[in-house]
Amino acid sequence: AAGVIQSPRHLIKEKRETATLKCYPIPRHDTVYWYQQGPGQDPQFLISFYEKMQSDKGSIPDRFSAQQFSDYHSELNMSSLELGDSALYFCASSLDRRNEQYFGPGTRLTVT
Amino acid sequence: GNSVTQMEGPVTLSEEAFLTINCTYTATGYPSLFWYVQYPGEGLQLLLKATKADDKGSNKGFEATYRKETTSFHLEKGSVQVSDSAVYFCALSGTSYGKLTFGQGTILTVHP
Numbered sequence: 018a019a020g021v022i023q024s025p026r027h028l029i030k031e032k033r034e035t036a037t038l039k040c041y042p043i044p045r046h047d048t049v050y051w052y053q054q055g056p057g058q059d060p061q062f063l064i065s066f067y068e069k070m071q072s073d074k075g076s077i078p079d080r081f082s083a084q085q086f087s088d089y090h091s092e093l094n095m096s097s098l099e100l101g102d103s104a105l106y107f108c109a110s111s112l113d114r115r116n117e118q119y120f121g122p123g124t125r126l127t128v129t
Numbered sequence: 130g131n132s133v134t135q136m137e138g139p140v141t142l143s144e145e146a147f148l149t150i151n152c153t154y155t156a157t158g159y160p161s162l163f164w165y166v167q168y169p170g171e172g173l174q175l176l177l178k179a180t181k182a183d184d185k186g187s188n189k190g191f192e193a194t195y196r197k198e199t200t201s202f203h204l205e206k207g208s209v210q211v212s213d214s215a216v217y218f219c220a221l222s223g224t225s226y227g228k229l230t231f232g233q234g235t236i237l238t239v240h241p
Contacts (some may be wrong), residue, residue, distance in 0.1 A: 050229070058231050059232060059234050060231050114227040119175065122171060122173040123172050123173055
């Protein structure tokens, strides 16, 4: 069965640079969620989209922005990167907001 | 706001031992409850879920019962295997838009 695809899987950036993470949900899933997991931490919700509209917002810094496109894929744009942004970024998708979420393998971002 | 508390500290067991990982939650309304498992270097996989009080979720020998009176969702398995070694996250989804709130995670190590 098709799963959630995230790219790239690994990304190394320097401080103050910009990064773009991409997420391709499971086919026919209309809801996308982004989570950030720091080393040894639990995943923290960043933002979600339902039918291409932002549906909820968590602890996402103002330096980050995201959107969901007409084909339902989503991109998380991160600017002015800081060392503390180094983390595993997960995307999850669901069919409608009320159903269980399926997670992608994550993008490991390292900021040096 | 919503919160999830898992038992502290890593758990180390011998193969075929009984496993319990405690999880309690605080939420308004009637949340859905989940257990996710994360193997080293991988994303989060849904292990089981329960959407209403007294529901029992089960999968791969793992079970958890949604106890509203004690606000708990403890994970159990009668006989663990080495391959069960992973990090286990308890999570809840409230009534708005499906974002997940995770517990701190419990590292399980099973020795032969």
